[in-house]
Amino acid sequence: MDEIKDNFIKHIENGICNGAEWKIISKNNIYHDSVGFRDLSKNQPFSKDLIYRIWSMTKPVISIATMQLVEKNYLSLDSTIDSFLPQFQEVKILNKNANNINEFYISNNIPTIRQLLLHTAGFTYNSSDNIIGEEYEKRKIFLPGDTTLEEEIDNVSKLPLLFDPGSQWHYSVSIDILARILEIITKDKLINILKENIFHPLEMHSTDFFIDESQNSSLVETLEFSKKNKQIQNLSLEGRKLINYFYPLNNREYSRGGHGLFSTANDYSKFARMLINGKNNKEKQLLSLETLINMRSNNLDKKLFPLEITSVNTIKDEKYINDLDGYGWGLGFRILMNNTESNKFGNIGEFGWSGYASTYFLVDPISQLSAVLMMQIIDGDRVVKQDFYDSIFKNLDSI
Numbered sequence: 001m002d003e004i005k006d007n008f009i010k011h012i013e014n015g016i017c018n019g020a021e022w023k024i025i026s027k028n029n030i031y032h033d034s035v036g037f038r039d040l041s042k043n044q045p046f047s048k049d050l051i052y053r054i055w056s057m058t059k060p061v062i063s064i065a066t067m068q069l070v071e072k073n074y075l076s077l078d079s080t081i082d083s084f085l086p087q088f089q090e091v092k093i094l095n096k097n098a099n100n101i102n103e104f105y106i107s108n109n110i111p112t113i114r115q116l117l118l119h120t121a122g123f124t125y126n127s128s129d130n131i132i133g134e135e136y137e138k139r140k141i142f143l144p145g146d147t148t149l150e151e152e153i154d155n156v157s158k159l160p161l162l163f164d165p166g167s168q169w170h171y172s173v174s175i176d177i178l179a180r181i182l183e184i185i186t187k188d189k190l191i192n193i194l195k196e197n198i199f200h201p202l203e204m205h206s207t208d209f210f211i212d213e214s215q216n217s218s219l220v221e222t223l224e225f226s227k228k229n230k231q232i233q234n235l236s237l238e239g240r241k242l243i244n245y246f247y248p249l250n251n252r253e254y255s256r257g258g259h260g261l262f263s264t265a266n267d268y269s270k271f272a273r274m275l276i277n278g279k280n281n282k283e284k285q286l287l288s289l290e291t292l293i294n295m296r297s298n299n300l301d302k303k304l305f306p307l308e309i310t311s312v313n314t315i316k317d318e319k320y321i322n323d324l325d326g327y328g329w330g331l332g333f334r335i336l337m338n339n340t341e342s343n344k345f346g347n348i349g350e351f352g353w354s355g356y357a358s359t360y361f362l363v364d365p366i367s368q369l370s371a372v373l374m375m376q377i378i379d380g381d382r383v384v385k386q387d388f389y390d391s392i393f394k395n396l397d398s399i
Contacts, residue, residue: 063332179257
């Protein structure tokens with residue numbers, strides 16, 4: 001564990017990281033530490049009780065909530081989304097090589113719940129390099145912090161899908177669509193669903209779409225890694241970037257499916273541990289092991305590989321590495337299928353996900369290990385996460 005801290009100190013000295021907190025649990029051993037500063041002026045040290053915007057690490061939580069409802073027969077993985085969202089009864093698909101969003105055809109191939117979980121439903125993201133993503137941005141889809149999930153999904157439904165459902169893998173707002181469906185079938189707010197079925201049983205008391213004003217001082221400031229200067233800096237809101245999604249602190253009505261949660265290293269570690277056997281620390285079963293094994297297994301056809309997430313800001317120079325090289329996708333997580341040149345040490349079957357501001361988690365069922373890394377750096381240098389990952393798997397025998 002000293003190697004992990006030494007690496008972070010090196011990255012801080014080199015200006016590519018300001019600070020980090022991590023919690024690793026291996027069998028009965030717990031390693032929880034932090035290093036660095038919360039701000040560029042180095043006035044606020046990182047501690048082990050901080051709150052983070054976890055961005056896309058919201059998605060696995062929604063995925064678990066979905067599969068809990070599947071187990072309770074509220075819905076089926078093969079249900080089409082128009083069963084819950086009638087605005088999707090007529091699906092528009094963008095023509096191949098279309099020059100504008102009006103070049104589409106009507107399809108009766110309606111996305112399914114499974115395809116939402118797998119990111120094969122045909123949706124996209126504002127920052128993606130395609131004309132539908134560009135239109136999301138023009139229409140300010142998901143940018144406001146005072147709109148409801150219902151309003152945003154209605155906005156999405158007015159635009160064509162990027163491709164025919166099931167024909168491609170493309171990381172997208174599909175989990176936001178899924179979150180709205182959970183609200184419809186339970187006739188409840190998303191946060192209530194999550195609290196009742198996940199947060200309360202796991203005692204995740206600091207995880208919510210809302211933080212009280214008294215907790216504002218515990219929220220870590222978000223910074224940005226400049227690819228041009230190779231240093232962290234204050235945020236720049238220019239350009240088509242997901243940082244332009246408003247992520248409000250104190251709005252109790254706010255909720256999203258693909259981002260939006262605030263959490264802590266302690267809380268998210270409880271969630272990650274549950275993903276090993278489906279149980280909380282009191283042996284209550286939140287999800288069956290059979291369902292978990294399915295979720296953390298590759299569910300994609302080989303024709304959809306290789307997986308890759310890019311944006312209008314992606315620079316594919318000689319140093320570019322596809323972080324998903326060697327990975328497949330389950331029902332909510334990346335799944336390591338093959339070791340690659342950029343991932344030599346991970347155990348096959350390791351799974352997890354990450355967040356836009358450099359939060360990250362992994363679970364290795366083989367070694368009964370979970371690891372949560374918390375930072376708040378938009379577009380962080382991948383070497384920081386890679387060193388954390390490699391240090392864990394190179395030293396598994398001693399953890």
